[in-house]
Amino acid sequence: DTPKINELLRNWEGAPDRYDYMYIPEGVYHIDAVNNFGGIVLTDNQTLIMSPDTQLEAIGNNQKNSQMIYAFGRKNIVISGGKLVGERNSHIGTSGEWGHGINITGCTNVHISDVEVSQCWGDGIYLGLYNGWDEAGNKKEYLSNGITINNCNLHHNRRNNLSITDVSNVTVTNCKFNYASGTDPQYGIDIEPNKNKTCSNVTISNCSFKGNAKGTIQILGQLNAHVKGVTIENCTGDKAPVKWSGFGGSVSGVVENNNNWNG
Secondary structure (H helix, E strand, O other): OHHHHHHHHHHHHHOOOOOOOEEEOOEEEEEOOOOOOOOEEOOOOOEEEEOOOEEEEEOOOOOOEEEEEEEEOOEEEEEEOOEEEOOHHHOOOOOOOEEEEEEEEOOEEEEEEOOEEEOOOOOOEEEEOEEEEOOOOOEEEEOEEEEEEEOOEEEOOOOOOEEEOOEEEEEEEOOEEEOOOOOOOOEEEEEOOOOOOEEEEEEEEOOEEEOOOOEEEEEEEEOOOEEEEEEEEOOEOOOOOEEEEEOOOEEEEEEEEOOEOOO
């Protein structure tokens, strides 16, 4: 089903004022997560709405990197509704850990809500940077900024349920993060910028965590990477967050309010 969905999105991209959103009705849709740029590819000012009974199922592949829904170097994107089921159980081979459900890189003003993501070879949702080019054709790094994730259910993903890397101004509310396991780090949420990068201003509120193999939340600054400003409030889980820094990295400005880490 991937080529037809992307064809419609590219037609919309060519006439951006023609439509308000794409709607995918209830049913099962098979997604080629390595096709061209990988999966369903969204561009500027596009809204993807799915019925609560829409199920996207990733087709098994042998690639280290893949994604079911992808946006890179874009702005003003909405993803809402539906269930994404990754190809963890049909993956061919054992290498790689980057088969994601939703992959947002180098994007600004992205809203993800009411989505269930499970059984991915990598992360349920990944937020990070995009290595692209500017208008003059020069290579440029685009970091993500202004991401909200609300009322989502991420569970049984192989690496992390949510990875927050090279991104600023992230708000995560009313979400469930359960049973991440399979390959490290294996956290409900992993806040971990890459080497020489910074992640700042992250708020996690009213979320629950259960059964993630290594823990609820990891906040990690290493290899000259820095985490600045994390607020965790009104959350529940079976383990307290882990904070660690070293090798030139740092973690600062972590505030916890009214959390219950007793299970």
